[in-house]
Amino acid sequence: MNRVVEGHGKPGARQYARLSLAVVCALLLVTIMMITVVDVIGRYILNAPLMGATELTELLLCAVIFLGLPAVCLDDAHIRVDILLSRVPPVLEPLRKIAVSLLSAIVLGLIAWRLWGHAGNLAGYAQSTNTLKIPVAPLAYLTSVAVAVSVVITVVNGITGGDAKTGEAGL
Incomplete structure (x- = not known):
């Protein structure tokens, strides 16, 4: 999981941040899995489902998705469809990257x-x-942050x- 970039020695802040987010997301996913297993066993074997399992799963899944977003940005691993952009002349490639990033x-x-x-609003209505x-x-505040x-x-x-593949960004 921890990738040390060739020629760069120790991992930097970017790699530590990415690894930290990955560990948190992995722990949240394991928690979702455990809640689901307990709920299924309780529901179908003991006839006693885990109260609030759906709510917990929804909240944790939301946290996984939004905490994973900075990790995707750190890796610059967004999904790209470059049907038109692949035709940009190489001289304009740096400008294209800046424009796409800023957009x-x-x-x-x-x-x-x-x-x-x-x-x-959610806080105001409790x-x-x-x-x-x-x-x-x-x-909701966590997702916004x-x-x-x-x-x-x-x-x-x-x-x-x-x-991000070569570790040359400012973070």
Whole structure:
């Protein structure tokens, strides 16, 4: 999991951040798996399902998805469809990368902004899950912060022209 880039010696902040996010996401996925196993055994063998299993699974899955986004940005591993962009002349490639990164950062910034506003609404209404009464606003704030971190990473990658595969970006 921990990739040391050839010729760069020790892993840097980017690799540690990526590894930390991967470990957190892996632990959350294992937790989801354990909740599901306990729920299925309880439901079909003991006739006693785990109360709130669906709520916990939904909340944890949301956390996995949004905590994974900065890791994707750190690796510059977004899905790309380059039907038209592959025809860009090589001399314009650096400009294309900057433009795509900045456009992505703008879209992610809008998402982070709207998530923050939605989290404020959820907090104002004291929104919580139905069964376990877990407040939802903290998770919404976490998702907004994770997307905002992704914005910063995307901007840095775009400005520096950094390539996560070679570890040459500013983070």
